[in-house]
Amino acid sequence: MMRVLISVQRFLRAVLVATALPLGIHGLASTPLVVGGGGEEGLWMGQPPAQRLAELLQREMTGVRDSPNPILLPCCYDGLTARLVARAGFEATFMTGFGVSAVNGFPDTQLISYHEMQQACLRVTEGLLSVALEQRQLLEQQQQQAESTSSALSISTATGAVAVASATAIPCIGDGDTGYGNAINVKRTVQGYAQAGMAGIMIEDQVSPKRCGHVAGKSVVPLAEAVQRIAAAAEARDEYNAQFFGGGGGGGAPLILARTDALKTHGFAAALERCLAFWEAGADMTFLEAPETVEQMQEYCRVVPGPKLANMLEEGSTPVLPPSELKKMGYTMAAYPLTLLSASIKAMEQSLQRIAQGEATDDLRASFAHTKDAVGFTRYAWEENKYKLLD
Numbered sequence: 001m002m003r004v005l006i007s008v009q010r011f012l013r014a015v016l017v018a019t020a021l022p023l024g025i026h027g028l029a030s031t032p033l034v035v036g037g038g039g040e041e042g043l044w045m046g047q048p049p050a051q052r053l054a055e056l057l058q059r060e061m062t063g064v065r066d067s068p069n070p071i072l073l074p075c076c077y078d079g080l081t082a083r084l085v086a087r088a089g090f091e092a093t094f095m096t097g098f099g100v101s102a103v104n105g106f107p108d109t110q111l112i113s114y115h116e117m118q119q120a121c122l123r124v125t126e127g128l129l130s131v132a133l134e135q136r137q138l139l140e141q142q143q144q145q146a147e148s149t150s151s152a153l154s155i156s157t158a159t160g161a162v163a164v165a166s167a168t169a170i171p172c173i174g175d176g177d178t179g180y181g182n183a184i185n186v187k188r189t190v191q192g193y194a195q196a197g198m199a200g201i202m203i204e205d206q207v208s209p210k211r212c213g214h215v216a217g218k219s220v221v222p223l224a225e226a227v228q229r230i231a232a233a234a235e236a237r238d239e240y241n242a243q244f245f246g247g248g249g250g251g252g253a254p255l256i257l258a259r260t261d262a263l264k265t266h267g268f269a270a271a272l273e274r275c276l277a278f279w280e281a282g283a284d285m286t287f288l289e290a291p292e293t294v295e296q297m298q299e300y301c302r303v304v305p306g307p308k309l310a311n312m313l314e315e316g317s318t319p320v321l322p323p324s325e326l327k328k329m330g331y332t333m334a335a336y337p338l339t340l341l342s343a344s345i346k347a348m349e350q351s352l353q354r355i356a357q358g359e360a361t362d363d364l365r366a367s368f369a370h371t372k373d374a375v376g377f378t379r380y381a382w383e384e385n386k387y388k389l390l391d
Contacts, residue, residue: 082127125197171199234282301330
């Protein structure tokens with residue numbers, strides 16, 4: 001019975017993630033949406049995922065966000081990596097299609113379907129939510145302890161309430177590849193990612209089946225078709241908002257990140273042209289994939305308006321620069337697409353070699369206690385006790 005109760009909780013949280021979403025940079029509402037009530041549902045009393053992402057981008061673009069770096073996006077690909085990114089204190093994350101393909105045993109050549117990617121979105125958002133719930137639980141416990149020991153109860157109560165309210169799931173941008181078909185498929189993909197709790201979705205202009213932007217053999221669709229994809233994505237965003245939130249500048253659809261891979265095939269000028277066309281078509285953010293020089297990165301930031309993403313792929317085509325330099329150039333976000341995946345592959349291969357040689361792996365692994373905490377046993381035990389039925 002106890003496990004059934006916790007499973008029901010898990011289902012209800014997934015429903016809340018899927019329904020408590022908002023809007024795009026092109027129509028950012030000034031008033032936060034209010035979703036949920038007391039208890040754990042209070043996590044959604046501030047801003048749901050897309051609105052949190054939109055306002056995070058807005059703070060970065062206007063200089064309100066106090067950081068020498070752009071918004072850093074270590075990329076996740078499953079529930080565990082999403083949890084690790086959130087536990088590390090990052091403001092947002094990105095679900096990488098390369099990583100999702102890899103953990104399913106495939107290269108990033110679009111062998112993974114729309115449905116499989118949407119399911120990965122659900123696992124990622126649930127992982128992010130679970131960390132927010134853990135943080136909220138910890139803050140509530142700290143607040144209670146402070147109130148029981150402090151003489152200045154009003155101060156500790158107010159401070160604790162603010163801290164608890166801030167314990168919300170970080171937003172995630174999901175890799176939507178080419179949209180998995182024509183313009184109508186693109187619209188369904190945007191709507192599906194909205195239902196899965198994504199704060200943003202990346203749509204690109206490669207020919208399907210697409211591949212990693214830093215490997216040989218990629219090609220892009222004609223400019224008119226590429227712009228049509230982004231226009232369809234923006235329309236799907238607006239239709240979703242109007243359907244569920246009545247329009248008026250609010251809504252729940254993910255922000256649109258428009259990516260071009262045209263630099264390699266058509267040249268830098270054509271890639272800039274596409275980014276500008278995507279912005280005019282309604283994209284909320286742009287991403288020029290695989291610039292090869294610092295000068296190209298600088299020119300992209302100078303010419304193209306709106307939030308911009310830098311892709312810091314180690315050993316890829318783009319110079320990997322310190323985050324502070326990227327911010328000075330004009331980048332709003334910096335993604336690290338394969339760092340977690342590559343690091344885990346190396347650690348696992350080293351561990352397998354040690355096992356084969358009969359050697360200890362103590363220096364390569366986390367402790368059992370830390371592993372249990374990282375995957376969520378600590379909160380599970382707390383909830384198990386909370387819902388224990390008395391004899």
